[in-house]
Amino acid sequence: xxxxxxxxxxxxxxxxxxxxxxxxxxxxxxxxxxxxxxxxxxxxxxxxxxxxxxxxxxxxxxxxxxxxxxxxxxxxxxxxxxxxxxxxxxxxxxxxxxxxxxxxxxxxxxxxxxxxxxxxxxxxxxxxxxxxxxxxxxxxxxxxxxxxxxxxxxxxxxxxxxxxxxxxxxxxxxxxxxxxxxxxxxxxxxxxxxxx
Numbered sequence: 001x002x003x004x005x006x007x008x009x010x011x012x013x014x015x016x017x018x019x020x021x022x023x024x025x026x027x028x029x030x031x032x033x034x035x036x037x038x039x040x041x042x043x044x045x046x047x048x049x050x051x052x053x054x055x056x057x058x059x060x061x062x063x064x065x066x067x068x069x070x071x072x073x074x075x076x077x078x079x080x081x082x083x084x085x086x087x088x089x090x091x092x093x094x095x096x097x098x099x100x101x102x103x104x105x106x107x108x109x110x111x112x113x114x115x116x117x118x119x120x121x122x123x124x125x126x127x128x129x130x131x132x133x134x135x136x137x138x139x140x141x142x143x144x145x146x147x148x149x150x151x152x153x154x155x156x157x158x159x160x161x162x163x164x165x166x167x168x169x170x171x172x173x174x175x176x177x178x179x180x181x182x183x184x185x186x187x188x189x190x191x192x193x194x195x196x
Contacts, residue, residue: 008075008082009089012068016093016110019100020060021045024053033100037192040097041105043140047194058109065090065113073117084167087114091171095178106178108144111171112151119155119164126151138193141182148175 021040025032028049032040036047042061046054068090069083076082091111097104108130115123130147134140152168176183185191 004076005082005085008072009085012072012086012089013093014098015064015068016090017096017098017100017104018064018093019097019104020064021057021105022100024057024060025049028053033103039105040100042109043194061094061105061109062113064094065110066116067113069114069117080161080163083118084163087118087167088170090114091174095174106141106144107171107175108148111148111175115151115168115171118167119158119160121158122151122155122160122168125154134194135196138196139191140194141179141186141191145175145179145183148172 019040021042021044022032025035025040025045025048030048032038032044032048036044038044042054042058045057065087068086072082072086091107091114093104094110095104095107096102112123112127112130126147129150130143133146134143137143149172152172155168156165182191
């Protein structure tokens with residue numbers, strides 16, 4: 001069983017490492033790492049290539065998180081720890097992509113995709129708030145951090161099992177870490193808005 005969990009961690013990390021934003025931009029003849037904010041996520045793809053490609057990146061990044069967790073749940077029926085391993089490692093793969101020298105995105109879409117099967121109410125609450133804050137403020141980073149902070153709080157308020165709460169809390173800390181430059185720009189009042 002321990003070997004099987006190592007396998008699910010490795011496979012989830014590899015799938016998470018697929019840099020869809022980078023690949024989509026590359027097909028269009030653009031190295032997304034050298035454009036806009038330099039991030040490979042949906043926000044920067046949207047900023048550089050437009051709505052269609054930004055939405056496609058968002059969907060694919062969300063889907064890889066969802067796929068890994070559903071696969072782990074199906075294969076390891078009843079083993080919640082296998083599911084948690086899939087959640088954490090698919091997101092780590094996205095954030096620190098093996099194919100981009102361990103650099104990657106900020107993990108927002110992949111995080112929500114991975115958590116939908118784990119805590120549907122908390123994840124959907126966060127996704128709705130993310131969209132509302134983004135459309136209202138035009139700040140993608142603010143939408144991400146505020147919405148996932150609320151999603152984490154919802155997970156705690158629902159009194160879900162401790163494993164769910166620990167995973168949400170760990171992922172919130174990871175998201176804060178990945179957005180540290182955005183937080184610095186907010187402090188300096190230099191954070192960029194999206195043109196939506």
